[in-house]
Amino acid sequence: MPTSDTAPDELDGLLGGLSAREGCLLTLGMGLTRLGRINELLFERSAGECGLNGSEATTLVALSMSGPPHRMLPSEIRRQIAHTSAGVSGILRRLEAEGLVERQPDPSDGRRVFVTITPAGDEIVRRFVRQHAVLLGTCLADVDDAGLVGHTDALDALLTPLERHAGFAPALRRARAAAGRSV
Numbered sequence: 001m002p003t004s005d006t007a008p009d010e011l012d013g014l015l016g017g018l019s020a021r022e023g024c025l026l027t028l029g030m031g032l033t034r035l036g037r038i039n040e041l042l043f044e045r046s047a048g049e050c051g052l053n054g055s056e057a058t059t060l061v062a063l064s065m066s067g068p069p070h071r072m073l074p075s076e077i078r079r080q081i082a083h084t085s086a087g088v089s090g091i092l093r094r095l096e097a098e099g100l101v102e103r104q105p106d107p108s109d110g111r112r113v114f115v116t117i118t119p120a121g122d123e124i125v126r127r128f129v130r131q132h133a134v135l136l137g138t139c140l141a142d143v144d145d146a147g148l149v150g151h152t153d154a155l156d157a158l159l160t161p162l163e164r165h166a167g168f169a170p171a172l173r174r175a176r177a178a179a180g181r182s183v
């Protein structure tokens with residue numbers, strides 16, 4: 001079994017047949033995967049503090065960010081949170097059972113149903129956002145405001161083509177625009 005001392009040699013051997021750009025892209029992709037897993041762990045921790053799982057917290061955040069009247073079609077939620085239709089249905093059932101969202105028929109098209117965040121859902125999502133901001137602030141305490149802005153801009157630049165290619169909604173840019181500030 002390779003040790004951490006031999007891992008760079010193993011990685012060099014794996015990347016040896018790739019161009020410099022391909023090696024950089026692969027390293028970037030692996031780093032993004034690791035970053036995503038770490039963030040998901042922290043996100044789940046914050047959500048758990050509020051009695052939610054990560055998917056439920058993400059759904060409530062998406063509804064809250066949608067602006068008044070804080071309602072979306074399930075298909076819009078699916079695209080926003082990058083879940084399957086079946087996954088979104090389960091999430092919405094759980095949130096509805098907890099009184100955090102409501103389903104309301106579309107008055108102009110009876111076949112469509114809007115999902116709306118309730119006052120209880122709004123309260124819990126606000127608590128989650130504060131909880132997660134404190135956790136991330138603790139983790140990233142050594143990064144100054146200018147560094148945070150730079151990292152956020154770099155992440156945005158990476159997410160733009162990746163989201164477009166994957167067919168996902170541009171969540172980060174919309175969140176930053178809604179906040180109206182960089183830090």
